[in-house]
Amino acid sequence: MNPFLSIAESRRLLVAKKISPQELLQELEQRITQVNPQVKAYLSWDSEKASQEAASADLSKPLGGIPIGIKDAIVVKDAPAHSSSRILEGYLSPYDATVVSALRNAGAYPLGRLNMDEFAMGSSTESSAFHPTYNPWDLSRIPGGSSGGSAAAVAAGMAMATLGSDTGGSIRQPAALCGCVGMKPTYGRVSRYGLIAFASSLDQIGPLTHTVEDSALILNAIAGFDPHDSTSLKLPSEDFTAEIGRDLKGLRVGVPKEYFVDGIEPEVRTSVEAAMKQLSSLGAELIDISLPHTKYAVSVYYIIVTAEASSNLARFDGIRYAHRTKTEGDLLSLYEKTRAEGFGAEVKRRIILGTYVLTSGYYDAYYLRAQKVRTLIRRDFDEAFKKVDVIVSPTSPEVAFSCGSKTADPLKMYLADIFTIAANLAGICGLSLPCGFSEKHGTSLPIGLQLLGPSFAEKTLFRVAHAYEQSTQWHQKHPHR
């Protein structure tokens, strides 16, 4: 069987009884057994549980019989959930995240725990406390992050689809670097209940898939109001596939000059510019726009994200969850040693910085100012979306970089998210899909095209992305392993 089957194709085979859900799972597990030892996308998977779920699959439901890989930050009942951190080693979730219940309601079932940067803090999956994940296109390179396991599993044919979470690009950037489709929904579209919190005002769960259509199918299942998440929104239910297949005539595509600056790899620029031409030949109109506060996005992000993280991660204190230091001592030293042992370097660094920007005396200079600049970034998008329907840019300024090349320099790692961060700050939706390959490094490395839409315009993003995808062959190319 072709390990790169889409959900839509698999569903056709399942419904026509050409394959059973158990066979589909077996094929997938065979592939995982064969490929995961090199790529290391999965931390674990429960074969027995999965085969029970496959056996009882209800094929009449929209995702009936489809197994979905889950990022280690999203909890599944009775399964481990570490957020790839030692501090949660041994933790078994007593409940399903709302997105997991939603997938079950749609007939799908969770398969396996996918590696990530520890607490989603990183852009390479190298900060996982367990092991790095490797890019299936070139094992000496990173898969991106923080949802690196989720992207690598799809790219390597070890999952049809996975869930990731995106706080500053953590779905879109690994999707770009691994050559799959990654979607960050509008903030509030998908419940965060059961997502181990990193930065609550920015975090959003979304799908990673082979195709744009599959992405819309997953969003159909997971979107919706949830009384357990007070930031989830009460919106009328939508079919996110509704505009798939519609042509691009009359569509206005914004090209922000601030996103086409120095520092983009020439192959990335060439591919993205070719993709823009392609959109134009499909009937879209390209319009130059400006997002003047773009250069502040990384600064604003690292103030807000660390502030929120330092607060969210205060709950890991050695009392309620999983890890507690073995050394004797009073309560204060129990906290201090538990956290020293349980957190990795990047998590400690961000908690320290977050503590600093929230400290009285610096709060106004950093946190409050960052929140104000966030308003300006949001306004930039509001203005732009008066003139255009979607915005196009590279997802990442470069292709997958070599393992270890940025770990010593946090700032360099932070700048890897330069094109994806603003969407989280503004709360709008974004999607990355393959738009070419760089052959410069002696191997094919995927390049991602980012499409940004105003809040609640996911349907438009899927329309544009699908039209582009179907007019190119990029999504049919897979790594040789």
Added chain:
Amino acid sequence: MSHSHSLDVTYLARLARIRLTPEETELFEQQLDRVLEHVNLVNELDLSAVEPMAHAISVFDVVREDEPQESLPKTAILKNAPHQANGLFVVPKVLD
């Protein structure tokens, strides 16, 4: 500890309840100084007329009907506790 850095990592680590080694303290001071330098960009804007934004889409006063609902059983919650007894979390002695 060090006065050449803008961040006192020793003090901040104590606030954040993380015991750092001297090597970590030194390294974080150097690395975070560089990050702060970049982050200081936000100080070049005039923001006097700008409202701060805490959430992308602000929803206020989210309340549900006050109906009793079942929550997770205590045993399910305590299963993940590193140390528990008699249905309680066990902590080191706080008062003498």
